[in-house]
Amino acid sequence: MSPVKLSARVATLQPSATLAMVARVKELKAEGVEVLDLTAGEPDFGPPSCAEAAAKDAINAGLGRYTAAAGLPELREAAAGLAKETTGLNWSADQLLVTTGAKLGICQALMALVENGDEVLFPVPCWTSYPEMVQLAGGVPVPVQCGEDHLPSVEDLAAATSERSKVLLINTPCNPTGAVYPKALLEEIGKWALKNGIAIISDEIYAAMTFGGAKHVSPIAVLPELREQSIWVGGMSKAFAMTGWRMGFLGGPSSIITKLAGLQSQLASSPPAISQYASIAALRDGTEDCLKMHSAFEKRCDLVSKALATMPGVDCPQPQGAFYAFPGFGYFLGKTDSETGKQIQSGDDLAELLLEADRIAVIGGSAFGKPDAIRLSFATSESVLQTALERLAARLNKLS
Numbered sequence: 550m551s552p553v554k555l556s557a558r559v560a561t562l563q564p565s566a567t568l569a570m571v572a573r574v575k576e577l578k579a580e581g582v583e584v585l586d587l588t589a590g591e592p593d594f595g596p597p598s599c600a601e602a603a604a605k606d607a608i609n610a611g612l613g614r615y616t617a618a619a620g621l622p623e624l625r626e627a628a629a630g631l632a633k634e635t636t637g638l639n640w641s642a643d644q645l646l647v648t649t650g651a652k653l654g655i656c657q658a659l660m661a662l663v664e665n666g667d668e669v670l671f672p673v674p675c676w677t678s679y680p681e682m683v684q685l686a687g688g689v690p691v692p693v694q695c696g697e698d699h700l701p702s703v704e705d706l707a708a709a710t711s712e713r714s715k716v717l718l719i720n721t722p723c724n725p726t727g728a729v730y731p732k733a734l735l736e737e738i739g740k741w742a743l744k745n746g747i748a749i750i751s752d753e754i755y756a757a758m759t760f761g762g763a764k765h766v767s768p769i770a771v772l773p774e775l776r777e778q779s780i781w782v783g784g785m786s787k788a789f790a791m792t793g794w795r796m797g798f799l800g801g802p803s804s805i806i807t808k809l810a811g812l813q814s815q816l817a818s819s820p821p822a823i824s825q826y827a828s829i830a831a832l833r834d835g836t837e838d839c840l841k842m843h844s845a846f847e848k849r850c851d852l853v854s855k856a857l858a859t860m861p862g863v864d865c866p867q868p869q870g871a872f873y874a875f876p877g878f879g880y881f882l883g884k885t886d887s888e889t890g891k892q893i894q895s896g897d898d899l900a901e902l903l904l905e906a907d908r909i910a911v912i913g914g915s916a917f918g919k920p921d922a923i924r925l926s927f928a929t930s931e932s933v934l935q936t937a938l939e940r941l942a943a944r945l946n947k948l949s
């Protein structure tokens with residue numbers, strides 16, 4: 550035990566549950582155990598080939614050096630194009646900041662907006678990192694429970710609002726539920742935010758991934774006045790399959806972005822140079838590769854949704870975006886598995902049983918604020934998904 554007393558900030562921090570499960574699956578695989586892995590939060594595709602070529606060229610040209618703190622001007626320009634595609638709004642390069650992944654970008658945005666004790670609202674189920682990020686920034690996390698459709702009502706947001714409410718952190722398409730916010734709901738949320746002077750951090754990292762005719766609408770674009778009090782979040786990880794390159798973007802009023810660039814100059818000096826050159830190429834020429842990935846995800850989403858719909862007792866609104874399904878297993882809680890004798894009290898117990906008995910790896914719902922659910926990622930092949938879903942159905946039949 551170290552004699553060093555850690556700060557409360559770190560001492561109470563929960564490590565990412567999803568990354569912990571991913572690490573466990575890696576260990577099992579290293580031991581030679583075959584696991585049907587449905588945990589991935591990253592596409593099972595490679596980055597666009599033009600991005601890899603541009604990275605190699607940048608290394609050969611000796612460009613692996615610090616860049617401008619806010620990112621390379623050409624990349625800020627290209628990110629403005631991505632922001633336009635995603636939100637439908639016009640952006641200039643000085644309204645965009647390049648960050649070391651969207652995750653850190655969200656932390657930076659929270660650091661810039663939140664005073665100690667300010668409340669940050671976010672609809673739940675939510676990405677596992679939001680509550681911890683809010684706390685790291687000195688804020689108070691305020692989860693707002695969503696309805697059956699995995700969407701919040703504006704009444705629930707209003708009921709959770711207090712004098713200390715400062716920011717709404719909203720994610721569409723949503724990890725873990727796959728919910729895509731409809732425009733009418735976003736308009737209501739926008740009016741509530743304007744009325745209460747609440748800033749919006751709009752995490753649109755999965756914007757390119759919508760399925761079955763669902764259309765992404767940016768929460769900050771539904772009412773013109775919202776823009777002045779909103780920060781858009783995008784990045785290269787999901788739509789361009791560039792997770793390890795750690796490239797994210799923040800978009801907002803240039804006055805806020807200039808301050809955020811100053812913050813970044815102290816935190817990171819600059820985002821990684823080689824990844825920036827790769828991202829410029831991907832944004833300019835990588836779309837074709839991304840479309841192939843999108844159509845594969847669309848087919849898998851269909852396969853997963855249809856299979857879950859045939860399982861009695863499983864409650865799963867159709868995912869419309871991102872690459873996850875988030876079925877609820879409330880009906881099965883308290884039941885016992887006839888083969889192992891294990892009783893299921895939560896989605897986490899079910900995830901444990903599936904890993905031990907069926908070698909299927911999923912993430913238990915408590916990491917996302919809904920303990921009776923599990924998250925299934927469809928960032929894996931159709932054959933793995935098919936087999937995993939068959940085994941899941943068979944396991945559920947053994948619960949009584």
Ligand SMILES: Cc1ncc(COP(=O)(O)O)c(C=O)c1O
Binds near residue numbers: 650
């Ligand atoms: C909802 C959501 N936002 C942001 C991120 C962060 O992405 P990045 O890899 O750019 O840090 C993730 C990654 O899993 C995510 O699921």
